[in-house]
Amino acid sequence: MTIPQITIVIPCLNERNTLPFVLEKCLKVKKEFKNKYEIEILVSDNGSNDGSQEYAKSLGVRVEPCEIRGYGAALDSGIKKAKGDIVLFADADDTYDFLEAPKLIAKLIETNSDMVIGSRLDGEIHKGAMPFLHRFLGTPVINWIINRLYAKKFKIRDSNSGFRCFNKKKYLEWDVKSKGMEFASEMLIKALQNDSIMEHVPVSLYPDKPGRIPHLKTWRDGMRHLLRILFYAPYFFQKLGITILLVSFSQLLYGLFSGGISEVYGFRIYGIHSLVLLSFASLIGLSIWSVGLQIATRQSKTYGIYAIILNWNEDRLFFVLLFGFSTMIFLFLYLIWKWKQNDYLFLNFERELIVTSTIGLLIFLFGINALTAHILKRE
Numbered sequence: 001m002t003i004p005q006i007t008i009v010i011p012c013l014n015e016r017n018t019l020p021f022v023l024e025k026c027l028k029v030k031k032e033f034k035n036k037y038e039i040e041i042l043v044s045d046n047g048s049n050d051g052s053q054e055y056a057k058s059l060g061v062r063v064e065p066c067e068i069r070g071y072g073a074a075l076d077s078g079i080k081k082a083k084g085d086i087v088l089f090a091d092a093d094d095t096y097d098f099l100e101a102p103k104l105i106a107k108l109i110e111t112n113s114d115m116v117i118g119s120r121l122d123g124e125i126h127k128g129a130m131p132f133l134h135r136f137l138g139t140p141v142i143n144w145i146i147n148r149l150y151a152k153k154f155k156i157r158d159s160n161s162g163f164r165c166f167n168k169k170k171y172l173e174w175d176v177k178s179k180g181m182e183f184a185s186e187m188l189i190k191a192l193q194n195d196s197i198m199e200h201v202p203v204s205l206y207p208d209k210p211g212r213i214p215h216l217k218t219w220r221d222g223m224r225h226l227l228r229i230l231f232y233a234p235y236f237f238q239k240l241g242i243t244i245l246l247v248s249f250s251q252l253l254y255g256l257f258s259g260g261i262s263e264v265y266g267f268r269i270y271g272i273h274s275l276v277l278l279s280f281a282s283l284i285g286l287s288i289w290s291v292g293l294q295i296a297t298r299q300s301k302t303y304g305i306y307a308i309i310l311n312w313n314e315d316r317l318f319f320v321l322l323f324g325f326s327t328m329i330f331l332f333l334y335l336i337w338k339w340k341q342n343d344y345l346f347l348n349f350e351r352e353l354i355v356t357s358t359i360g361l362l363i364f365l366f367g368i369n370a371l372t373a374h375i376l377k378r379e
Contacts, residue, residue, distance in 0.1 A: 011078060157200050
């Protein structure tokens with residue numbers, strides 16, 4: 001029977017004070033499970049200047065440099081250089097207990113999973129280990145967004161966990177690109193998109209050692225996570241944008257042709273102010289839809305209306321733009337003509353003005369965004 005080959009990857013940037021605790025635990029696991037697993041310990045160093053590399057080497061631990069700065073870059077470099085078929089990683093700050101690594105490895109092998117996530121929220125979070133905002137706002141919100149956009153059957157319970165075990169071959173197929181803390185979210189997204197088999201295992205989380213300055217920046221890194229999550233979800237913007245656009249614009253047209261104010265549940269609607277708000281909502285809907293179109297230019301695969309637009313040849317793009325801008329100019333001239341009918345004194349057709357100007361702006365925004373998408377596609 002072939003003994004599973006495991007590589008423990010530890011990303012490191014000036015962690016000389018905590019690295020001894022981490023490596024002691026890793027070496028203990030390696031010794032205790034030597035008859036069950038062939039374990040390699042690899043420190044992926046991200047430019048330490050505090051003696052971290054020298055200390056690790058003194059214990060016989062393999063140290064590999066990573067010149068590209070960033071948590072994700074260090075992990076990606078270490079994973080790709082790992083000799084093991086199975087990779088496990090956790091931070092070098094001793095907040096995760098590497099003595100719990102065997103249960104992640106065992107779970108991966110027993111269930112034939114592609115990845116096992118160490119869930120802090122299902123385990124024991126020691127006092128002071130996780131800030132209130134991270135525990136009750138940041139991580140749950142990121143969990144919900146990822147599950148809402150990408151999950152089918154398997155639901156992520158701890159998206160920000162930095163304690164994971166996975167099949168290296170599968171990881172290489174996922175093609176994770178993030179270089180910073182958002183690496184954690186992208187890894188999950190790519191695994192979900194590839195219908196990977198995943199499991200959770202409860203793990204413990206400990207507070208930072210006294211005096212250690214965390215690398216994590218709450219708001220900056222939280223925003224990086226959110227941006228990376230949305231980067232792979234252009235069709236979320238498509239659905240949301242089209243829904244807002246269709247609902248708002250249909251009500252705008254109804255307000256035009258109904259000819260007057262209606263009362264619904266005590267609210268007076270379809271007056272001038274309601275039509276203005278519906279006009280704004282229609283423009284917002286198209287703007288949201290357009291965000292997805294721009295994001296789609298960066299995806300390897302597109303489908304639906306985004307694919308149709310991005311696959312237009314230059315001839316079709318030109319004539320679509322020509323037709324759109326000509327229509328917009330015609331509508332503008334129509335408004336000028338109506339104004340002239342009243343000797344340029346006032347416009348006595350507010351409802352028609354709102355609807356007509358909205359249609360013109362929608363056509364203009366659609367054309368501009370289609371043009372922008374084709375420019376970006378060529379980069």
